Amino acid sequence: MTARRVLVERRPVAVGRLDAAPPADVSRDAETRAAMRRQLSAGAFTAGAGLAVLVGAPVLAAGIADVRWWVALSVGVQPVWVLLAVRHLRHAEQAERAGP
16 A cells, blocks of 8 residues: 655644634733833833943943953943843833733
């Protein structure tokens, strides 16, 4: 017996699934857009602050010749990253919980 190859042109419809999509809930769309705007705003702030640290630390260190300042900068930047991450997480969670 030889195997037959079958060309599948589309995915099969799931069992119990309706062909027609349910009507869109306009209020849910507005809530989703508002939540996305809040999260985008929080993300933009975090990205800007991270970029400022990423660019600012080497610029600040370029003018410093003392090794102790280099060590202080390299150790001092890490807590800033952690604080930015925690702040972003809190704001993202608040944006998820907040209503429109």
